Amino acid sequence: MSGGNIYNFTSQHRSLQPSAPGQALGGAPSRTFSLSARLDEHLDLIRQDYELMATELSDVRSQREDLETKVAAQINELTLISNTVLELNSKHTRLRQTYEQEVTALRAQLQEAQRQVALAASAHHPVSAPPLGPGGLPPGVPSQHDAYYARDAREREMKETRDRDRLERERDKEMAERDRDRRREQLGREQLEREMRHRERDARDAREAKRVKVEQTKMDRPEHFSPAVGPGMPVAMPAKLAPPGPSTPQGQLPPQLAAERGTPRGPPGAAPLPSAPPPAALPPPTGMDATASAVAPPAPVSSGPSFLDDLDPATLPSEFKKDGSDWWAVFNPNTKRVLDVTLMHSLIHETVVCCVRFSADGKYLATGCNRTAQIFEVQTGRKSCVLVDESSGRTGDLYIRSVCFSPDGKYLATGAEDRQIRIWDIQKKSIKHIFDGHQQEIYSLEFSYDGRLIVSGSGDKTARVWDMADGSSKVLAINDQDSLSTDAGVTSVAISPDGRLVAAGSLDTAVRIWDVESGQLLERLRGHRDSVYSVAFTPDGKGLISGSLDKTLKYWDVSGLTRGRRERRDPEKGSLCTMNFTGHKDYVLSVAVSPDGQWVVSGSKDRGVQFWDSRTAIVQCMLQGHKNSVISIDLSPAGGVLATGSGDWHARIWGFTTMA
Structure with missing residues (x-):
């Protein structure tokens, strides 16, 4: 009986014995290990x-x-x-x-x-009265007493x-x-x-x-063209360029817009634009490599001291001065007067006028200011059109830095601070094309004479040649070694009359000329001591005029580029400066050449406009009327009409004639 009980007890508890050495009872240790691992995992998270x-x-x-x-x-x-x-x-x-x-x-x-x-x-004091004769009348003058006192x-x-x-x-x-x-x-x-x-x-x-x-x-997705990345354009006309000027996130514009911003920021504009200190002056180049010739090139003709330096308007003969209601002109008494100037219209705007440009037939004038481009009839001064991009929003500034008519007069191109080129259908007042590609503000536009191409200049150190048909572009970049350490933003562009060359002025004091077809850099013209704000070809295409913040203009002989085949060449050797135009008292912000090639005209931060004889670089006339920097000028292709845009919120249309 007792033995059976022992046997049953042993059978009942046999399952509690480990089946193999080291085996845990009931799996308790394995559960502990699992909890520890999960705890470590949570702690890591x-x-x-x-x-x-x-x-x-x-x-x-x-x-x-x-x-x-x-x-x-x-x-x-x-x-x-x-x-x-x-x-x-x-x-x-x-x-x-x-x-x-x-x-x-x-x-x-x-x-x-x-x-x-x-x-x-x-x-009446008795002393002052005349002695009286008989009858109380002056002696010998009867009946005149009343007349005397009357x-x-x-x-x-x-x-x-x-x-x-x-x-x-x-x-x-x-x-x-x-x-x-x-x-x-x-x-x-x-x-x-x-x-x-x-x-x-x-x-x-x-x-x-x-x-x-x-x-x-x-x-981890950086944006290459973020506003916080990339080089900046001066202005705030600019705060290097600054019209004038003026909100240029990466830099500033010409002192034109700027200095006088109400005035926008950016070149011509700028602005005149408040201006930052101009770029450091560079030593004057020789124009040719010393090894290129044993004979130094001839010194350029210079206009010498301005006749305005010692001018006293009070003593100037009347035939050498002309006064208007709010303007005046003085003519150089040291040379024969052959020019007459008069004010045709004064066009009031709501902001700084950054740019002015005539149509090819000379009948219309386009102006650019904050958010709007406007078109006026030249003969009447009537405003015929206002172009506004409503999709760009209504807050903040958006200055139109450049305007340009197509040769057929159907379209107007505008370049603005938002880096876009808009091509407007003037009759419909709507945008036909938008060209995107520049990474900074657009300061200059120029159509080719056949209307197939348009060239733009920007603060991103490039000029671009755009095809009007398909919107494709060719980039003309400034990437020479010495430009890497300086700001070389493009302030002005011009196309030669034959459409084969593009010239660009930049902040690094140089003027560059490219071949349109190949995009090859042909010339790098050095001579200015400060930023170049404006360039213009002469009507025959053999000369190029440049205006600079060093207060001078220069004439460059580029006839060598217009003859024959333009083979690959050293950009530092070639065209020379043959004339210096000196006389402005402050930055030269805009230049133009008359259609007949007789006159070179310049606008300056000194508020004046000067007419120069293109053959001698001698000043013929100095015109004053604007109350702020003359940011932009243009001469009518029809001849005899000048337009000026200023930081005083006015554009003016002037007539001029050449006297026999």
């Missing part, structure tokens, strides 16, 4: 999430520090602007007080003069009238001066407000560029 969050936190802190720095800078700028506004208000108050005091003093003088006149009229009264009345008129003129003059001061203050406030808006927009652009860059870093 938590560690990775923590590291990712730490990296993102570091990026956020960096962005926050950048934003705080920019906000502090903006606060400082706003404080400066506020102080300036307060100073202007204080000045206005002082001027008003001074004016009121002067008016009070003038009124007191007027009252005193009236009182003296009244006293003199009420009591004449005396008339003289007193005339004197009172003259005094009153003089006081009224003085009062009107004071009121006019007060109104001018008030307008200056208003313009100053508007300029400050524009600058504040530009700075705020630039700060937003910088923040957006930073955000895009961070997102691209996280996504």
